[in-house]
Amino acid sequence: MAPIILQVALGLSLMASLLLLPLFYFLVITKRTSSHKTKLPPSPPKLPLIGNLHQLGSLPHRSLASLSKKYGPLMLLRIGEIPTLIVSSADMALEIMRTHDLIFANRPLLKNAEILLYSCMDMAFSPYGEHWRQLRKLCTLHLLSTKRVQSYQLAREEEVAFMVKNITQCSLLHAPIDMSEVLFSFVNDIICRLVSGKFLREGGRNHFFREAIEEFVILLGGFRVEDYFPSLAWLEGWFLGLSKRAKRAFKRWDDVLDEVIKEHENRDKKDDGEEDFVDVLLSLQKDPNMDFELKKEHIKAILLDMFTAGTDTSYVVLEWAMAELVRNPNIMKKLQDEVREVTTKSETISEKNLNTMTYLKAVIKETLRLHPPAPLLVQKESTKDCYIKDYFIPKNTRVTINYWAISRDPKYWDAPDEFRPERFINSSIDFRGNDFQFIPFGAGRRGCPGMQFAMSTVELALANLVYGFEWELARGATKEGELDMTEAPGLTSRMEKKLMLFATPICA
Ligand code: HEM
Numbered sequence: 297m298a299p300i301i302l303q304v305a306l307g308l309s310l311m312a313s314l315l316l317l318p319l320f321y322f323l324v325i326t327k328r329t330s331s332h333k334t335k336l337p338p339s340p341p342k343l344p345l346i347g348n349l350h351q352l353g354s355l356p357h358r359s360l361a362s363l364s365k366k367y368g369p370l371m372l373l374r375i376g377e378i379p380t381l382i383v384s385s386a387d388m389a390l391e392i393m394r395t396h397d398l399i400f401a402n403r404p405l406l407k408n409a410e411i412l413l414y415s416c417m418d419m420a421f422s423p424y425g426e427h428w429r430q431l432r433k434l435c436t437l438h439l440l441s442t443k444r445v446q447s448y449q450l451a452r453e454e455e456v457a458f459m460v461k462n463i464t465q466c467s468l469l470h471a472p473i474d475m476s477e478v479l480f481s482f483v484n485d486i487i488c489r490l491v492s493g494k495f496l497r498e499g500g501r502n503h504f505f506r507e508a509i510e511e512f513v514i515l516l517g518g519f520r521v522e523d524y525f526p527s528l529a530w531l532e533g534w535f536l537g538l539s540k541r542a543k544r545a546f547k548r549w550d551d552v553l554d555e556v557i558k559e560h561e562n563r564d565k566k567d568d569g570e571e572d573f574v575d576v577l578l579s580l581q582k583d584p585n586m587d588f589e590l591k592k593e594h595i596k597a598i599l600l601d602m603f604t605a606g607t608d609t610s611y612v613v614l615e616w617a618m619a620e621l622v623r624n625p626n627i628m629k630k631l632q633d634e635v636r637e638v639t640t641k642s643e644t645i646s647e648k649n650l651n652t653m654t655y656l657k658a659v660i661k662e663t664l665r666l667h668p669p670a671p672l673l674v675q676k677e678s679t680k681d682c683y684i685k686d687y688f689i690p691k692n693t694r695v696t697i698n699y700w701a702i703s704r705d706p707k708y709w710d711a712p713d714e715f716r717p718e719r720f721i722n723s724s725i726d727f728r729g730n731d732f733q734f735i736p737f738g739a740g741r742r743g744c745p746g747m748q749f750a751m752s753t754v755e756l757a758l759a760n761l762v763y764g765f766e767w768e769l770a771r772g773a774t775k776e777g778e779l780d781m782t783e784a785p786g787l788t789s790r791m792e793k794k795l796m797l798f799a800t801p802i803c804a
Pocket residue numbers: 419420421432601602603605606607609610613669670673674675736737738739740741742743744745746747749750751
C-alpha cells in the first residue's frame with residue numbers, strides 16, 4: 297500500500313513541477329532579466345520638472361566631479377527632461393569611446409547648432425552617418441593632414457614673429473600686457489590666415505572673425521529651453537531672444553563667408569603659394585573624383601567648424617600654460633633653459649628647433665591635463681540600447697564625459713591638483729586617444745581631428761614666448777599674492793580674469 301501512495305505522491309509532485317515550471321520561469325527568470333534590463337546607473341535625487349538641472353552650477357565639470365564621488369563613475373542624471381549619462385573615470389570612458397564607440401558616435405541635435413551650422417551640415421555637430429563620414433574623411437585627408445599642417449610652417453612662424461614684435465613694443469611702455477588679449481588675437485589671426493587667406497588683416501577682417509567667433513561660442517554653449525525641455529519648446533519664441541540672436545549671428549557669418557568664397561573664386565591664380573582652406577575646398581568641389589557633392593553650404597559649415605573649434609581651444613591652452621609658468625618660476629626657468637639651449641642667436645625659435653624640446657612638450661601636456669580647454673569634451677548621444685558594466689543605458693541617452701574629473705583622478709595621477717610637467721618625462725602617456733586617463737582631445741570616431749594642427753601652433757608660440765622674454769605677474773593681477781586661477785563658465789574653460797603680465801625682452 298505504502299509504495300502505491302508513494303508512487304501517486306511522486307507522480308503528483310512531478311506533474312505539479314511540470315505545471316509550475318513555466319510559472320516559475322515566468323516569475324523568477326523573466327523578473328530577473330527585466331530587472332537586469334532596467335538596472336540603471338545610480339542617480340542623485342531629482343526635483344520635479346527640472347530633474348538634476350539645479351545641481352550643475354556655473355562650472356558643471358566641478359559640480360559633476362563632486363557628485364560622482366558620491367554616486368560613482370557612471371551616473372544617470374535628468375537634465376530637464378533629458379536623461380544624461382555622466383562618465384567620470386578612465387575605465388568608463390574607455391567603455392563609451394572604445395568598446396561601444398559606434399553606439400555613442402552620435403551628437404545630440406541642439407537648436408543653436410542647427411541654426412548656426414546650416415542644419416548641422418558641419419562635422420562637429422553633424423549626426424553620425426554617411427554625411428559626417430564624408431566630411432570627416434575630407435577634413436582629415438585634405439585640411440588637417442600631417443602634410444597640410446607642415447605646409448603652414450612659414451605662416452605659423454610669421455604669425456609668431458608678429459606676436460613677439462607686438463609684445464616687444466608693448467614691453468617698451470613698461471605697462472602690464474593683457475596676455476589673454478594678445479594670445480586670443482594671435483590664435484585667431486593664425487586660424488583666419490590658414491582658413492581664409494593671407495590677407496586676414498585687410499579691412500579688419502580678423503577683427504570681425506574674432507568678434508563673431510566669440511558670439512558663436514557663447515551661442516553654442518548657451519542654454520536653450522527646447523534642448524532640455526522639448527515639451528516646452530513653444531515657450532522659447534515667447535520669452536527668450538536666443539533664436540533671434542542666433543539667426544542674426546548666422547546671417548552675419550553667412551554674408552562674410554559668401555564674400556570670402558567669392559573673392560577666392562575670382563582670384564586668377566595664387567600669388568603667394570599659400571593654399572588656404574577655402575582654396576582647398578573650392579578645388580575639391582570641382583574634383584570629378586569626389587564621391588559626394590560638396591555644396592556651398594557644406595563648405596561654409598566646414599569653415600565655421602575650423603574657425604570656432606580651432607580658436608577657442610588652442611588659445612585657452614596658451615593662456616593657462618603662461619599662467620602656470622609665471623606662478624611656478626622653477627618650471628619657467630627649466631623651460632627657458634631648454635629652449636635657450638637650442639639657440640640664443642636667432643630672434644625667434646623656428647619649428648625645426650622644437651623636436652628635441654621634451655620639457656616644452658611635457659609642459660603643454662600638463663596644461664592639457666590640469667586645464668583642459670573642453671573639460672566636458674563634446675556631448676554624445678546613444679543610438680541603441682546597450683549595457684555598460686551591467687547597467688542598462690537606453691537608446692537616445694545623452695553622454696557627457698567629465699574629462700576634468702578623469703584627469704584629476706588620484707587613481708592615475710600623483711598630487712593631481714599640482715602642476716608638475718615632470719610626470720610626463722619618460723612616460724609613454726599620450727593624448728592620442730589610447731590612454732583614457734588623458735583624453736583632452738577626446739577619443740574614438742569623434743575624437744578631435746585638429747590635434748596636430750593645434751599642437752604645432754601651441755608648441756611654436758609657447759617656445760617663443762619663453763625664449764624671448766622674462767615674465768612677471770603684474771601687480772593687481774594677484775589675489776593675496778597668488779594669481780587668480782578661477783575658470784570662466786562656458787563651453788570652453790578660459791581664465792575668468794584676464795592674464796596681465798609684464799614682459800622684459802631678453803635682448804633689452
Ligand atoms: C588644444 C586644442 C584643441 C583641443 C583641446 C580640442 C579638443 C576637442 C575635443 C575634446 C573634441 C570632441 C571629441 C569627442 O567628442 O570625443 C574635439 C572635436 C573637434 N575638434 Fe578639436 N580641439 C582642439 C583643436 C582643434 C583644432 C585646431 C581644430 C581644427 C582646426 C579642431 C577641430 C575639431 C573638430 C572639427 C571636431 C569635431 C570632430 C567630430 O565630431 O567628428 N580642434 N576637439
